[in-house]
Amino acid sequence: MTVAAEHGGASRPEAGGETNPEKLLTPVLSAFWDQPESWTLETYRRHEGYEGLRKALAMPPDDVIAYIKDSGLRGRGGAGFPTGMKWQFIPQGDGKPHYLVVNADESEPGTCKDIPLLFANPHSLIEGIVIACHAIRSRHAFIYLRGEVVPVLRRLHEAVREAYAAGFLGRNILGSGLDLDVIVHAGAGAYICGEETALLDSLEGRRGQPRLRPPFPAVAGLYACPTVVNNVESIASVPAIMNRGKDWFRSMGSEKSPGFTLYSLSGHVAGPGQYEAPLGVTLRQLLDMSGGMRRGHRLKFWTPGGSSTPMFTDEHLDVPLDYEGVGAVGSMLGTKALQCFDETTCVVRAVTRWTEFYAHESCGKCTPCREGTYWLVQLLRDIEAGKGRMDDLDKLNDIADNINGKSFCALGDGAASPIFSSLKYFREEYEQHITGKGCPFDPAKSTLWADNDAHLGVNA
Template structure:
């Protein structure tokens, strides 16, 4: 197979041309979070163009651009706006989901920290489109520096006339509320987020009714991810054809990829949808020196894992789906050959068991028993029958819980057994883990009690 380096030498394409910095174009400038810096980079020009259109035409324009939600599911953004009923006499709300909690995902928080005005401009455009006069940003409460910076950006926007009454003389009135959540993974699910925003315990709602009909305060509500809304101003300013010139036919545009794990250059890489992990690794310096890729997640720990056989899978919604996983939040966690798959899946499953809200039985009970089995297998106390039991329990969770948390917990079980069943069997037959945790740089705080990890044969 030809390497990316050979391809670049052949066609003269530099690795930098594979990137498309839009949201991250000026993150490295002094004080990129200020209104002054944002205006220097065509800030709020997209809003002016949006206000010159009718709300219905604006929705159609965003829909025609092909923008898909960047929060995980990839649902068309314009279509989501279109679902809001008009002339119903009820208030309409926009809620921005900034409760970034998926393990491996770190795109929305850096975006808010470095370029909060892109989100604020996108919020005003979206509220004009859906005829809303009140928007909310639900931010993960632990990120206090981001909360402070976001509050300051909102203050600047009010002062400049981009929020408040009669925005830019358009007659649009808009209030924006920044709400800090209490820190729960389940609140990343849109209906649990709405319950939390209303002051109740964050738990998923039974649907229907869907948020577009009865969302926040039982009124029509659009819930969008940070990156989805922040991408809208550039589409309005530069045009839908420019946006569609990037990415693939069904997954157009640019997006932020979070690259982490055993890689030489972890970080945010903004590129067109459809780029491959091989290309991203080439640009980031590859895996850490002297090691090779073993497995990776295309969209965070809740998406089925891939192996080194999937390096050339296009990282768009269709490409990843056809290969058997989900693009999700584009959290590319890369693990090298020193990592024990059983150990990694156990840690992920412990996270899901801890974060389960407990509302539905499959997730509440299933994640608990998955953890018990995985811990026994990792410690060398498992039996061969436990592998089929793991698969059976995951199957009883998948598609049978109130929300996608159950599906996310089952994904690494299914995929790890598919690609690395032999490694599970080695833990059973060898009465413990064959990997030395001291060689891995992941979860370093777990390596104090080495014998506990290596099992009874240590």
């Protein structure tokens, strides 16, 4: 499900304020997802497609970088690092090839924005790639896509073919002198390859494992050459900024987190889907638009950015969903994957399933993550089954602390986050599992477990 409305302007959302979709939503990337053959070049060009590219090619590369930097666009892949600044790190005049790599290996539990974007509007990404390559002086770009999503892979290949045929890719693009080739690469389905350096190793044909940094990809990335790695949504947002202007982009969102973004609402909600809105909206506003929680139930806990971000409770409904607002209350905005769970959900069961996922997907390169996630799973399974002891809760916290910040990449941090936050907000529930010798929740009453594990976003 995609929610879109005609965009007639932009507004900065206030907590508890306007919830009329006509005013709150800002469909840009999703503006024509529901139109027939939205993925074609013809449809894209009817909606001012490739107009931003024409404006960018008329500017010197350094000016394009400065323009994106001034717009305040932050990376939409999780960390929120300024996109223009990332481009600026690429050394110039070094005599080496420069590469752009688009991270489309979307696999964070609960995250589901990039795949529908690529499926419905792939040309927004291709146009953004050409602009970015012009800016960083690159002649080669790669799109690293999850190999399981074959329909999206086919759409991307066809979109790239259309772009070549129309002169938006290939030699001397639009007479600018820019030559650019784009390669779509299908990954083999490893969660760890969502980490940028593991992705680069996989792209080079090696086992996907994080690299020790420094050197950073901007200095020695793909094939030991300067490389920019950006998320799909980050690059796809660039054409609209170039076409409509940085001031237009800054008129949305907050001062430090400007612009529009895709919020992925899932779980026990009446209207799950993609909601494109300015940064800074609240979950309360999104739930008001989507019909709230499923009938007869209330919100118990939720994630602001996928399962690797510390969870929130119903006390956080009015937290502004931007990088500063979420960070100020102890979590991370991440990929804006808003998984919502009602009172029928067992927190211990949910955290156990997430931790099983991270233990399975750990590449095993570093000891804290490889060993720590394994022991977290053993303890959680015992607690859920009623075989745990009270001192197991301290062990959980201690193991998570030994993983957090001590692994090669952020997978270890992501595995520790649900442990810390669930013990913070729901320690009594853990204790009930121990003293009551089992789970106090009836799985038959929860669609989360009675149907399948899809609400968790975990790949079965």
